[in-house]
Amino acid sequence: MSQPDDTPNAADCTAFSSDHNHHQCIDQALNSARLLCQQHNVRFTPVRQRVLELIWQSHKPLGAYQILEQLGAEGFNSAPPTVYRALEFLLEQRLAHRIASLNAYIGCSHPQQPHQGYFLICRECGSAQELPSELLAQQLRQFAKQQGFAIETETVELSGLCPGCQASLSTPVTQTPEPTA
Amino acid sequence: MSQPDDTPNAADCTAFSSDHNHHQCIDQALNSARLLCQQHNVRFTPVRQRVLELIWQSHKPLGAYQILEQLGAEGFNSAPPTVYRALEFLLEQRLAHRIASLNAYIGCSHPQQPHQGYFLICRECGSAQELPSELLAQQLRQFAKQQGFAIETETVELSGLCPGCQASLSTPVTQTPEPTA
DNA sequence: GCATGAAAGGTTATAACATAACATTACCAG
DNA sequence: CTGGTAATGTTATGTTATAACCTTTCATGC
Numbered sequence: 001m002s003q004p005d006d007t008p009n010a011a012d013c014t015a016f017s018s019d020h021n022h023h024q025c026i027d028q029a030l031n032s033a034r035l036l037c038q039q040h041n042v043r044f045t046p047v048r049q050r051v052l053e054l055i056w057q058s059h060k061p062l063g064a065y066q067i068l069e070q071l072g073a074e075g076f077n078s079a080p081p082t083v084y085r086a087l088e089f090l091l092e093q094r095l096a097h098r099i100a101s102l103n104a105y106i107g108c109s110h111p112q113q114p115h116q117g118y119f120l121i122c123r124e125c126g127s128a129q130e131l132p133s134e135l136l137a138q139q140l141r142q143f144a145k146q147q148g149f150a151i152e153t154e155t156v157e158l159s160g161l162c163p164g165c166q167a168s169l170s171t172p173v174t175q176t177p178e179p180t181a
Numbered sequence: 182m183s184q185p186d187d188t189p190n191a192a193d194c195t196a197f198s199s200d201h202n203h204h205q206c207i208d209q210a211l212n213s214a215r216l217l218c219q220q221h222n223v224r225f226t227p228v229r230q231r232v233l234e235l236i237w238q239s240h241k242p243l244g245a246y247q248i249l250e251q252l253g254a255e256g257f258n259s260a261p262p263t264v265y266r267a268l269e270f271l272l273e274q275r276l277a278h279r280i281a282s283l284n285a286y287i288g289c290s291h292p293q294q295p296h297q298g299y300f301l302i303c304r305e306c307g308s309a310q311e312l313p314s315e316l317l318a319q320q321l322r323q324f325a326k327q328q329g330f331a332i333e334t335e336t337v338e339l340s341g342l343c344p345g346c347q348a349s350l351s352t353p354v355t356q357t358p359e360p361t362a
Numbered sequence: 363g364c365a366t367g368a369a370a371g372g373t374t375a376t377a378a379c380a381t382a383a384c385a386t387t388a389c390c391a392g
Numbered sequence: 393c394t395g396g397t398a399a400t401g402t403t404a405t406g407t408t409a410t411a412a413c414c415t416t417t418c419a420t421g422c
Contacts, residue, residue, distance in 0.1 A: 016328070047371080065408070080410080081411090085370080100338070101281040103407085139320045143312070143339075144341070149310075150342045151340070152340055153339075155282045156321075159336070160332040162329075246378070260401070260403080263400075284379060284380095
């Protein structure tokens with residue numbers, strides 16, 4: 001409660017460009033998470049932290065059993081309930097989202113603000129970008145309101161091709177090399 | 182090809198009101214389907230037809246194994262591939278949609294027009310209403326376009342309470358009785 | 363320190379959802 | 393009526409998720 005909510009957002013980087021400092025994503029996500037768990041007075045245990053790290057390792061949504069495999073390799077207990085409990089916790093604390101269309105999980109880029117995640121998911125590279133959009137939220141509410149429907153949770157997952165993969169697929173050879181730093 | 186696309190749409194009824202002639206939904210859906218299969222020169226076999234009927238029996242999305250159970254009870258072959266093949270066919274022909282957030286399937290209310298399904302799903306009564314919305318489609322494209330993202334498939338599933346269940350839950354006793362015909 | 367109770371984690375089993383692979387049957391075109 | 397393709401039958405298994413019950417951890421009050 002004593003902390004201002006001005007922590008940098010972990011994924012103000014964009015999932016679809018490879019030229020961002022991804023360590024920052026992870027570090028900021030973990031810092032945000034620690035802070036948020038303190039504020040909520042809940043325990044950020046090793047397995048919960050590790051699962052959060054794992055789903056932040058890339059911007060690709062991760063299946064529960066992929067996470068489980070990693071955990072097992074690192075000496076954690078590796079029965080399904082372990083990972084599903086950790087994921088349940090992260091979802092409750094709004095530190096992660098579930099991608100229904102993929103049965104997969106991904107770190108939440110804006111855990112501080114209450115929001116629903118809107119996702120752009122590239123079918124080619126597998127990356128998913130979460131985008132907050134107050135405008136889209138309004139439009140969806142409007143859409144539901146016309147039917148007298150009261151929205152509680154929103155699943156908005158748009159699949160297709162990210163800018164990078166559109167380019168690679170249309171010009172598979174002559175693409176400009178990307179900056180490596 | 183020789184048929185005009187003016188078949189009545191099976192779900193111009195609304196899933197959230199109980200005072201519609203639901204037989205019409207089913208009949209129209211089946212007629213549309215027969216027509217569409219003729220047009221596409223594909224076979225509308227008994228099991229395909231029965232699965233379509235089953236997912237039209239109510240406006241609640243149905244799980245594959247629920248369908249399977251029904252089929253089994255009726256003497257159809259009842260191994261999983263049977264129902265998954267039928268569903269695959271119906272999805273291909275755009276006669277059904279998959280609801281990712283529920284792992285369930287529902288009849289498509291506007292099979293004639295190419296479209297993505299936008300769904301309002303009531304967590305209380307389980308009904309799902311599909312709504313076409315060119316406006317929402319535009320807004321989603323716009324949203325994606327800002328990121329240079331090319332949408333191929335859209336998963337838009339809004340869960341909450343339908344008008345009827347909002348009323349029942351807030352005034353559990355004093356609700357007005359519904360017309361029975 | 364230590365009792366204690368709630369939260370977290372361990373363990374085993376199983377439920378729920380979905381597909382692979384290969385054999386058989388149905389159906390139509392020639 | 394035959395040959396090929398689409399559909400279905402059959403068996404097995406893969407993948408995702410949860411139930412149920414037991415043990416451990418850890419903050420708290422004594």
